[in-house]
Amino acid sequence: MEWEKGLSIWKQIERQLLRDIAMEVFKPGEKMPTEMELSKRFDVNRHTVRQAMAALAEANVVRVEQGRGAFVQEQVLDYPLNNRTRFSQIVSSRHRLPDKRLISDKILKASPTVARNLKIKPGEKVIEILSVSEADGVPLAVGHAVLPEKRFRGIVDIFKETKSLTEAFKEFGIYDYTRKFTKISAQLPSGKIAGLLKQQKSRPILVTESVDVDANGTPVEYGNTSFTSDRVQLLVE
Amino acid sequence: MEWEKGLSIWKQIERQLLRDIAMEVFKPGEKMPTEMELSKRFDVNRHTVRQAMAALAEANVVRVEQGRGAFVQEQVLDYPLNNRTRFSQIVSSRHRLPDKRLISDKILKASPTVARNLKIKPGEKVIEILSVSEADGVPLAVGHAVLPEKRFRGIVDIFKETKSLTEAFKEFGIYDYTRKFTKISAQLPSGKIAGLLKQQKSRPILVTESVDVDANGTPVEYGNTSFTSDRVQLLVE
DNA sequence: TAGAATTTGTTCGTATGTATG
DNA sequence: CCATACATACGAACAAATTCT
DSSP: OOOOTTSOHHHHHHHHHHHHHHTTSSOTTOBOOOHHHHHHHHTSOHHHHHHHHHHHHHTTSEEEETTTEEEEOOOOEEEEOSSOOOHHHHHHHTTOOEEEEEEEEEEEEOOHHHHHHHTSOTTOEEEEEEEEEEETTEEEEEEEEEEEHHHHTTHHHHHHHHSOHHHHHHHTTOOOOEEEEEEEEEEOOOHHHHHHHTOOTTSOEEEEEEEEEOTTSOEEEEEEEEEETTTEEEEEO | OOOOTTSOHHHHHHHHHHHHHHTTSSOTTSBOOOHHHHHHHHTSOHHHHHHHHHHHHHTTSEEEETTTEEEEOOOOEEEEOSSOOOHHHHHHHTTOOEEEEEEEEEEEEOOHHHHHHHTSOTTOEEEEEEEEEEETTEEEEEEEEEEEHHHHTTHHHHHHHHSOHHHHHHHTTOOOOEEEEEEEEEEOOOHHHHHHHTOOTTSOEEEEEEEEEOTTSOEEEEEEEEEETTTEEEEEO
8 A cells, every 4th residue: 555645654544444344345243354464464563553443443433352353333223212213113214124023922920020010919920022123134132021911912913913012002902102211221141132132242232121101101011122232322312 | 047838948048138138248249158158058959049049130139140159239320311410419319428539631632523522623622521420439430521622621620629510510601501412332341441430341331422512502511421330220211 | 171372452662753932 | 953742653572351272
């Protein structure tokens, strides 16, 4: 590579790498070449490459992990929390193809935590639905929803057809429901969740705990959603 | 320990451990005895203890880490995001003693990201303030605020006195400012942040990125706050 | 499970060019 | 012209984290 004069070498390297990423020579999520390889390619010192990489990391274009390498940042999806937008709408509006796959469903007895949030008695039957939400075939979140079985018997079949809880609720006369609260924490994923999200166990996830209520204020769903923090960012406006 | 009849042994163990935690025999953040030690103490099989521990983990009373042991969960502080509440108010309302310590302040040039969010030109001078927010002497968050230097020259001295940006803003004629947006992600902390939060580098943190604007909609602060996810939970209502 | 190899992070030192007063 | 400060660039050695064998 030829160096223009008037512009520092590391800035030219930064521009070149940015072009490579834009041209998908290095694709989102993929590993970049090592600093050694890059310093050979550009025929400069490793520090010069590092300065370019640091600039890219600051601009959130790449993510550098000690001992592993640098990775091209996936496109981060802003996931709004406080309004009534649904997953499929959010993903569609970003020109990406949404999908929601049912992983499993079970009927079991409410644990104390579940019972408190759904305002039912511990031990009452509840429906547990595990699903994966994807955009363009890439998993973004694992949803873990719990609903009172007494009120929503048979909802799983409708969910399977419509792939949407919103639609399924309509069959039970619930045309509007709102989010009562959302609690957000950061965790490391279990092996199961990491597998479903197709991410490493060492990368953290965003976990939201929430309760949805119907027009009367009665809880209809207690949910627990795990987002890949590499591909999703929660947004409060 | 004597077993009551009519109640399963693991539930009695669960109750006993809960009592121990309530009496602070095991204190928040501390390591619990190993499963082996507990099974000896209660003279039961290790699996019986595991069942009790699993129940406590489900109830979020303890946190189990493979290869390290079980730890009593710290009291989690719900940190509301969407209203105008300030840190000191939030902590005070939970009957805990708030404190905000200035770690460092610097004047440097705005990076492209900073410039975009503050709506200034890249390279313009900005004030960078690093602070730690604590409750009862335990660090909860590390704040990283960036302000335009042109408008807020000398604000650091006022911040040092009042320990509050809200108060410092008043000296500059800003009596009201609002949060334009908050973006939330999960990350692993850098060594520096982990040290300031007095937590392990392997435990994830919640990072909020936000912009505050004055009454005219002009950005006054671009901030980046890192919360310990073991002691803080973000709350959106 | 233990150690070697790989890869990034940090800290020295050295040298050069450029802007400023 | 000089002194100073600052950014750039290179080199070497070691620390820390991860992966491979």
